[in-house]
Amino acid sequence: MLNRPKPNKGESLTGYLQRVAQANYISSHELWRWFILKGKHYPQSSMARVIDFVPGCLLDLKKMTCSLNINKETILLMTFQEALSKFYPYGTSETQLLSSKILSGITLQTRWFCPECLEEELFYKLIWQVKEIEVCPKHKVELISCCPRCHRSIPLLDVKSKVGLCSYCNSSLADAPRINTTDMDKSRCDDWNYLLGVNDNFLTMGSNYKCNFNQILASKLIYTACNYQETYSKETLKKSCFNKNTQQVLLQTARGTRVGSRVLHIDNFLNLIRLLRLNIEIIPKINVLTSFLDSLLSQKETIKEKISCIAPWCKSYKKPGSLHRTLTSVKSLIGGENLKYYLYCNECGIEYAIDANTGTLIERGYFINLAWYKVRPLLLENKTLAQVALELSQTKDRIRRCCIFLFANSLVEKNNIPFNVPEQHEDSKLEIMLEEINKGVRAKGFWRNQGWIYNEFLFYWFRSDVQVAYIQRKIPREDKRIDKLQKQERVLEVLNNLLDNNISITIAKVAEAMSVCPETLRQWEVLKINKAKTEQKSIRHKIHT
Incomplete structure (x- = not known):
C-alpha cells in the first residue's frame, strides 16, 4: 500500500479498511479481495460483520500487518474479538470464537453513526455497532441509522463504501440532523469501552477448581x-x-x-x-x-440424586440417582395438574415427573399402579380380558396394553395373557422398530405402515429398550439438502430468468428468488453469477450501440 493511514482509537476494522481503500484510490471490496484468505469466497457485503468480529477467519492478518505497517494486536483492537476473548481461555481458536453465542444479537448489522463525531474526525467507531449504545457519550446526540437524504441503511462494508458518505446517494452523513438527548447511560459506554480494550480476562478464579x-x-x-x-x-x-x-x-x-x-x-x-x-x-x-x-x-443433594425408580421389577428399584432428566422442565396439563422435573428410568423405560403441588414423584403412565399392582394379580388368576376390565372399571384397550406390557417385559407368562400375542421378539423386527425411532418416526401409524397387527406392535413397542430409545430420540429436521447438480440447475434457471427479463443480476436477487440467504448461496460453490453479470453487460452494451 502506498498510503497507510494510522488506525484511530476505538475505530472499527471495516471502517478502517474503507479509509485505507479511499487513501489508495481503490474500492473497499478490492482491498478486501487483496487481503482475503486463500480458499475463501470473494467479498460480499453480508459477510462484513465477520471482519469486525473475528477477522482472522476471513482475512490474512500477516499480509495485513506487512502491507499496512501495523501489528496484529492493533488490528484485533478494532474488532469484537477482544471482548470475546475475555470470556474464553487463552489459546481458544478463532473458529471457536466466531461460533460463540455470547455476543449473538448484541451488535447491529448496519452502520450507525454520530454526525458530530464524523464532522470532527472522519472515522467509524466500533462501539457504535453495539445495540444498547444509542447515544454518543461525547456529544449527547442520538446515533443515526440511515442516510439523511435517501433514508437507506448504511452497509458495514459495501463495494461503494466510503467513510462519512452514503453508499447509495453519496450524501454526507455528517449532514444528518442532530437529535440532542439527556437520556444516556454512561455506565453502558464504560462497560463496552472496557470490554473492547486490552484488559484482564474474566476467567481468573483464585482456586484450584477446574470450571468452564x-x-x-x-x-x-x-x-x-x-x-x-x-x-x-x-x-x-x-x-x-x-x-x-x-x-x-x-x-x-x-x-x-x-x-x-x-x-x-x-x-x-x-x-x-x-x-x-x-x-x-x-x-x-x-x-x-x-x-x-x-x-x-457441595450443597444438599439435588432432587434427581434423591429419588429413584419405583417400579418393583426394575433393577434400579429404590436406587437413588437412578433416574435421568429429560429436556422438559415444567408443564401445565389440561386437567389443572402441574408437573415439573421430567425424568425416566434407563433400565425399565418408565417415565416420571414431580407433582409441583405436593413435591412427590409420580408415574407419567399407568404401568406401575395399574399394570403391576392391579392387572397382574388378576392375570395370575387366569381372568379374561373382559373380566379384568369390568373389575377394574377400565377400558379393554387399556387393559390390553397393560397385559402386553407385562408379557413384553417378562413380568407374566404367555399362558397368563387372555388373547393372542407373539411367542417371542424377533431380532429383525426389533431392529426395524429401533431404526424407525432413530429416524424420528412417531408411534402413531407406525404399526400400520409396517403391516403389523396391533398386538404385535405393542409387544415390541413396550419393551424397555424400545421405550428408552424413543425417549432419547432426536427428532431430525426436514432434510432440505439437495445435491450439487440440482443446485447448479436451480442457480442457472434463476440466472436465465433474470437475463430474459432484463433484471439486473446481483447475489441478493438470486438468493431472494431461490429463498436462501446469500451466505448459503456462496457456500454451495456453484455460483455462475459473475459470468451471468458479464453476459448481461455485454447484451446491454450491444443494445445501446
Whole structure:
C-alpha cells in the first residue's frame, strides 16, 4: 500500500479498511479481495460483520500487518474479538470464537453513526455497532441509522463504501440532523469501552477448581451477591437484588447442573453486574475463596440424586440417582395438574415427573399402579380380558396394553395373557422398530405402515429398550439438502430468468428468488453469477450501440 493511514482509537476494522481503500484510490471490496484468505469466497457485503468480529477467519492478518505497517494486536483492537476473548481461555481458536453465542444479537448489522463525531474526525467507531449504545457519550446526540437524504441503511462494508458518505446517494452523513438527548447511560459506554480494550480476562478464579467460563462467571456473581462471605449462604443470596429465577439459573450454572448446553449471554452478564452495582473492571480481580466454592458446590443433594425408580421389577428399584432428566422442565396439563422435573428410568423405560403441588414423584403412565399392582394379580388368576376390565372399571384397550406390557417385559407368562400375542421378539423386527425411532418416526401409524397387527406392535413397542430409545430420540429436521447438480440447475434457471427479463443480476436477487440467504448461496460453490453479470453487460452494451 502506498498510503497507510494510522488506525484511530476505538475505530472499527471495516471502517478502517474503507479509509485505507479511499487513501489508495481503490474500492473497499478490492482491498478486501487483496487481503482475503486463500480458499475463501470473494467479498460480499453480508459477510462484513465477520471482519469486525473475528477477522482472522476471513482475512490474512500477516499480509495485513506487512502491507499496512501495523501489528496484529492493533488490528484485533478494532474488532469484537477482544471482548470475546475475555470470556474464553487463552489459546481458544478463532473458529471457536466466531461460533460463540455470547455476543449473538448484541451488535447491529448496519452502520450507525454520530454526525458530530464524523464532522470532527472522519472515522467509524466500533462501539457504535453495539445495540444498547444509542447515544454518543461525547456529544449527547442520538446515533443515526440511515442516510439523511435517501433514508437507506448504511452497509458495514459495501463495494461503494466510503467513510462519512452514503453508499447509495453519496450524501454526507455528517449532514444528518442532530437529535440532542439527556437520556444516556454512561455506565453502558464504560462497560463496552472496557470490554473492547486490552484488559484482564474474566476467567481468573483464585482456586484450584477446574470450571468452564459459565461456572466461573456464575460463581463470581453469586460470591459478590453474598457479600464476599467465607461460605455460601442460601439466605444471603435470597436477600440479594437477584430474583428467584435468576438465583436458580446462577446456582445451576455454577454447579454445572443445568439441563442442556446453555451459554451465559453477555447481555445477561452485563445486566447482572449492573444490578449488583459492580464495576466491570472488578470482575477479573474477584478471587472466589475456596471455602466459599466448597460450600457452594457441595450443597444438599439435588432432587434427581434423591429419588429413584419405583417400579418393583426394575433393577434400579429404590436406587437413588437412578433416574435421568429429560429436556422438559415444567408443564401445565389440561386437567389443572402441574408437573415439573421430567425424568425416566434407563433400565425399565418408565417415565416420571414431580407433582409441583405436593413435591412427590409420580408415574407419567399407568404401568406401575395399574399394570403391576392391579392387572397382574388378576392375570395370575387366569381372568379374561373382559373380566379384568369390568373389575377394574377400565377400558379393554387399556387393559390390553397393560397385559402386553407385562408379557413384553417378562413380568407374566404367555399362558397368563387372555388373547393372542407373539411367542417371542424377533431380532429383525426389533431392529426395524429401533431404526424407525432413530429416524424420528412417531408411534402413531407406525404399526400400520409396517403391516403389523396391533398386538404385535405393542409387544415390541413396550419393551424397555424400545421405550428408552424413543425417549432419547432426536427428532431430525426436514432434510432440505439437495445435491450439487440440482443446485447448479436451480442457480442457472434463476440466472436465465433474470437475463430474459432484463433484471439486473446481483447475489441478493438470486438468493431472494431461490429463498436462501446469500451466505448459503456462496457456500454451495456453484455460483455462475459473475459470468451471468458479464453476459448481461455485454447484451446491454450491444443494445445501446
